[in-house]
Amino acid sequence: MPKAVKITGRSSSITNSFVNGIIPTIPPTEKELEEVLALLGMTEGVRCAYCGGESTEWDHFRPLVRNKKPTGYISEIQNLVPACGKCNQSKGNKYWREWILSDARLSPKTRAVEHLDVLVNQLEKYESWSRPTIVDFEKVVGSKVWEEHWENCERIHRLMKESQQLSDYIKVAVAKDVADDKLNDELLEKVNARD
Numbered sequence: 001m002p003k004a005v006k007i008t009g010r011s012s013s014i015t016n017s018f019v020n021g022i023i024p025t026i027p028p029t030e031k032e033l034e035e036v037l038a039l040l041g042m043t044e045g046v047r048c049a050y051c052g053g054e055s056t057e058w059d060h061f062r063p064l065v066r067n068k069k070p071t072g073y074i075s076e077i078q079n080l081v082p083a084c085g086k087c088n089q090s091k092g093n094k095y096w097r098e099w100i101l102s103d104a105r106l107s108p109k110t111r112a113v114e115h116l117d118v119l120v121n122q123l124e125k126y127e128s129w130s131r132p133t134i135v136d137f138e139k140v141v142g143s144k145v146w147e148e149h150w151e152n153c154e155r156i157h158r159l160m161k162e163s164q165q166l167s168d169y170i171k172v173a174v175a176k177d178v179a180d181d182k183l184n185d186e187l188l189e190k191v192n193a194r195d
Contacts, residue, residue, distance in 0.1 A: 007167055012068075019065045036126065040126055046082045049082055053087075057082075058081065059083035059087070060080060062132060065093050066093055074132075078132040078133065090104055100120060
């Protein structure tokens with residue numbers, strides 16, 4: 001059976017959208033890209049920096065969101081490493097070292113990735129090489145604009161809660177109607193079976 005979906009179950013996606021929507025992306029130079037891949041031991045080809053598997057995307061090495069607010073990091077080569085979908089989703093907004101050696105679902109340790117010590121060493125080199133940009137967004141745009149941005153986010157969260165209450169009511173009413181119809185159909189079958 002599929003799991004029941006809740007409108008409020010998507011609230012972290014909304015918050016992440018409000019952060020990701022303001023994060024600038026700075027493309028790397030060819031030299032920066034080559035340097036990063038060399039630090040990560042990827043001169044022969046790009047692969048996941050966390051597990052060594054096939055790379056499908058780039059992960060924010062330092063999370064963009066923490067405690068429902070932006071950390072100040074942006075999308076730039078100083079904060080991006082190649083990753084596979086499993087690692088990127090499993091890591092989420094956790095600090096890479098704690099996560100990679102944790103028992104989190106789908107972490108490299110949990111998946112018994114070979115040569116994990118080598119991967120950790122390469123990630124340490126990358127971490128000490130990179131000097132990521134940290135932006136104070138509120139300072140850049142001013143308190144009024146910043147507060148308005150987060151009030152919009154909160155308004156959507158409130159609307160999601162209201163919508164959840166309404167959808168719960170609708171779900172119960174529909175389930176009762178369906179149950180009544182099934183019960184009526186069963187009674188009708190029993191009556192017809194007697195005839």
